[in-house]
Amino acid sequence: MSLLAQASEVAVSTPSVDWWGVMPLLLLAAPAMVLLHASSLLPRVWRGFYTGVTIAIATVAAGFALGLWSRVMDPDRGPFSTLGGAFGVDGFSVFVTVLLCVSVILAALLADGYLKREGLEGAELYVLLLLSASGGVIMASANDLIVMFLGLEILSLAVYVLAASHLRRFASQEAGMKYFVLGAFSSAFFLYGIAMTYGATGSTSLIGIRTFLVENTLLDNSLLLAGLAMLLVGFGFKVAAVPFHSWTPDVYQGSPSPVVAYMASGVKVAGFAGLLRVFYVAFSSERTEWQPIVYILAVATLLGGALLAVVQTDVKRMMAYSSIAHAGFILLGVQAASSEGTGAALFYLAAYTFMVAGSFAVISVVSRKGDAHSSLEDFKGLSARNPLLAAAFSVMLLAQAGVPLTSGFFAKFGVIMAAVESRSYWLALVAMGSAVIGAFVYLRIIVAMYMSDDHADLGVGPDSDAGEEAALGVPATVWAAIAITVGVTLLVGVFPGLITGLARDAVPVLVRAAS
């Protein structure tokens, strides 16, 4: 800290650094490094300690971010940028930062029991979670496409390793490899997109791009459109939009469940944050060009995700496809290209973060050692084996289906509202159609848990290799995660006003260079 203090004193000639503005980012990244080194010195038994430290780090970072909220919402001070205008802090970045911290906390809660169960080493997973989240924060705050790319890579590289972090599971290695190869491919697309955008506009800074596009009319905008398309591919891959979704089911199925919880919440949040900032803010003058593309992407994602989920027999794969369908709903908010749409997308992301983390908390427990038992069969009779777990999972599934009085319903309502406000009536209808198809998937799981006919073998799982495992030991941290997620899902479902106001205020703005 003394170093930081010193730096702020001497930061006169170099690009001005607003330390408070970048504090959440530093508080995620720096302690992660310290933790990595400390873990090699500390004795092994201190595994639970890492969870606590990670949660503490994320909480403090979120706290600092919230401290910035009042500053950027203050009409006199407002959003600001720092680091030579490359890093913008506005309500949007603060909201996303807090959301990323929440998803890290939830993933860490799940990871504790998971690592113990699987007999894995601890610290790396937590370190990578924190680093990945810091990448997400960079993406949400990036005011320059190059910085955006840096954030994307920090986020992604950490997640590639996380996917492969179960050393003894072949599927996990495979997932990591697949994710890495396809992810690197999409990053290349993204980089090409930056290059082309630079070629078309002469700048990589979002401010520069926007200023150029507003002040000039391009006679031939094919280079710009190609750049836009490439950028969209890069983001589409991160948020798992059809047709860039093919990695999702395999990676979700193979990766450790706590990591999947983070992937589905944190990575998606960061991906959408980047997408919204680049398209809604920098390319807002070109919205008539990209809106139709996002429209088609949304339709494909909604229908593809929902329909492919129907034919799955593995719950993790179902959740993977359902997460694709959810991405489609969020794209509805992006497509609207309005402050309502962005607010609705943020609300959706916030609600989904809790829903999906809660879902994977249950899946992680039920799939037992080695994540081997995640088929629909394994969920049969869960209501008899562990009624509380089944009830929690039902709440999560009903929320994902969009049943009222859960946050999932209001999330869907918000994006539909935004779509209708931007006159995309058919898109709204398609989205609700996708919701009904999705409901079928979630109900199938509920049927398996509550209404399976074979009452006889309820006491034992279908694969009764070990009697004690059928009892499903649920670690206290997982209970905590479930309690938090269920509580938030229901509370926000009844009082959505708790978040709608914040999400509306958190619309991304073009942050001009520091004044």
Next chain:
Amino acid sequence: MLAALLASAAASPSFDYLLTALVLVPAAGALVLCLMSAQRPELVRQVAFLVAALTGLLSIALLVKFQQADGDFQFVQSWTWIKDYGIGWKLGVDGISLFLVVLTGVLFPIAILAVLPEHDSKPYYGWLLLLQAASMGVFLALDLFMFFVFFELVLVPMYFLIGKWGHGNRTYAALKFFLYTMFGSAIMLVGMVVLVVLTQRATGGAITFDLRTLANEQALSTQTARAVFCAFALAFAIKVPIFPLHTWLPDAHTEAPTAGSVILAGVMLKLGTYGFLRFGLYLFPEAARWAAPMFLILGVVGILYGSVVATMQKDLKRLVAYSSVAHLGFIVLGSFALNRQGITGAIVQMVNHGLSTGALFLLVGMIYERRHTRMIAELNGLQKAAPLMAAAFTVVMLSSIGVPGLNGFVGEFLILNGTFTAHRWYAVVAALGVILAALYLLWAYQRTFHGTAQSVENERFKDLNFREGGILAVFIVGIVFLGVYPKPMIDRIEPSVGRLIAHIEQKSDTFTAPEVQSGTEVELSGKAGSKEPGKVLAVVILSGKKAGAEELTAALEAAETQADGHGAEGHTEEEK
């Protein structure tokens, strides 16, 4: 907080919070059940019954305090719920919803008392109470969003009730029920949002989901209003269900546990018909008038189809389920007759259907409990062993057929009367349904109760016990009372129906201004205007009047002048 609410609900002498209590008391009861121990099913059952009965008493208090002559919403409550979207916790009751609220209040405690679940009684009662709360919410909501929340929320408890405590093919039936209804409401949600957003855009005010504001200040172009009406109508048509969207009903009714069937028939089928009256006709008078011929046809088809298919059924419960399709056809017919008698009859018939079909499902459930079969072929000569049950069955059956002196007659008579004055031939064909009802019900009764018992089980068939007799007596008292002296009920319904009719006439005759947004939309509404003569003509023809040539030409001329008016309007809009 819950305790305080309960206390205020029970003790509040001002009745200000009566409607909120009607929704929250059963919901709180469900929460309390969640916290109770599953090891003591008897206690759980008692608590569930007490909560449901308390809600029933509150609904009866509402009935007593209701101002008979006032057709407007009463006991209105309005709080902000979600400020950003103009959504409020708004409740109110009028003559249209009053008796459905009472029916919901009364049927639930009866269903809880009458039927014991076969297993897992704690969640069973919890779901039932939640269902009661949600149903109350649907009937009382004066905010579109709130209505939708409850409309959709109803699905969850029913889904679990059918899927977990049902018979035979229960998971299939539950899934079908859920998905069918959810599909309809998904479309309705989009329609609702379109209505709200366009209204806000046209009026320029704050966004609101308030029913009355939307009904009075709505400014959708004719074309849009019709499209949005279709979105609402689809949801309600599935929920009613109207032929050909009825296929979920026989499965759901047959596989549901007895209490579930009673509630399904008594309360949940009314959500759709109520929706038509409260939201379909009230919000989109012109579109309702435009669509009325189609609904009249579907209503008649439903009556005939339901009756014919019911005749063919081998399963007693399925027979009753199909009879519901026929009865609901009558309700749809009355609603879309769009006159005072028709709509009043439809509301009366909603209550009647709840009583008679609810009681029929209870009786079938009792038979099933004793014999573990519902096949008509396996039941015979029960009358000898169970004369009391036979007597109860007879009364309920006659009510369902619509025999004068019992309640079914009142509703059907009003509906047919109303339809006859508006659209003669529909009423003539629909009246066949009454005859068919006599056919399938009497035939089923004859095969089940008459003759001599062919098996030992049928000979030893136990008659009603005290509890069952008492429960059925409640139904029979209601059936006879409403049949002999329906005046108090109709007196309370009519003022509100009158208001609704007045609203429909006032709103559907004036051409609502098209939204002034862009050239294309003005053009669209101009087209809608030019379609008016066709509509008027259709109404003239369909009204069944032997329209003489003079009348026809007069109508056409009137329509043309009207259309010219619209054209002129369209021009002025464009010039602006």
